[in-house]
Amino acid sequence: MKPPRVMLVGPPLKRGAVEKIFYERRLSGMSDDQWARQMYKNIHLRSHNTKWATPTKVLTERCGVETTRLATVPQSGQRHKVKEHVRAAELERWKTSTQTKLALSVYHTNKQAIEPERFFDNSRGSSLLLEARGGVLRTRAMQAKFTPSTRTTCHRCDAAEETLQHAVLECTGLQPGPPLEETNPRNPSALATALGFRKQGAPPNWKEVELTKRRLEHWWRYSG
Structure with a gap:
């Protein structure tokens, strides 16, 4: 097998969206004797599609921010409001991008916010954990979707189909042994807990995540 590849989910909005949108609001509130204000006024009145004006307009529309008028006066707390709009738009776009991919069903259901x-x-375990969270861990069941002749029985215990859940929660042929009660396979949220998902603001179950990493490393070492 080739080593795992890092997978990114959902392209972010253009970098510096808050700064670009808020800068336009600063320009609209400047006095007419300032050079930057004169340039902004000229671009606005002539509807020039410059490298700055066009992306800013697109960002404003995508983030649901109120369009800046030529004489809009900046208000206190406006930057914070712009930042909230941008974050909400990015979160919505991120959720939509994961919802359209079947392999990301576990990720979409359990990942609540954009945060590191x-x-x-x-470590190798972290790379494999990333694949597992994204639903693309290369188990035999996954490989059989592309190569129907692939044998799907677990190569370690030979007792069940080698699926993501089996490798993470059930296989007795992997070390360390199957997870603790918090991630018991009978628990509906067991797989999510073992993969490090949790409620927003709550800490991950570090012990279970580390156990999952070690089990996946062992699985990878002996997988064909």
Whole structure:
């Protein structure tokens, strides 16, 4: 097998969206004797599609921010409101991008917010955990979808089909042994817990996540 590849989910909005949108509001509130204001007024009145004006207009529409008028006066707390609009738009776009991919069903259901995960590092286990969270861990059941002749029985315990859930929660041929009660296969949220998903604001179950990493490393070492 080739080593796991890092997978990114959902392209973000253009970098600096808040700054670009808010800068236009600053220009609209400047006095007419300022050079930047004169340039902005000229672009606005002539409807020039410059490299700055066009992307800013697109960002404003995509983020659901109220269009800036030529004489819009900046208000207190406006930057914070713009930031909230941008975050909401990015979150919605991110959710939509995961919803359209069948393999990301576990990720879409359990990932509540755009935020970094502190349990990822440079280990093989972390790479495999990333694949598992994205629903593309290369189990035999996954490979059989593309190569029907592939044998799907687990190569370690030979007792069940080698699926994502089996490798993470059930296989007795992997070390460490199957997870603790918090991630018991009979628990509906067991797989999500073992993969590090949790409610927004709550810490991950570090012990179970590390156990999953070690089990996946063992699985990878002996997979054909």
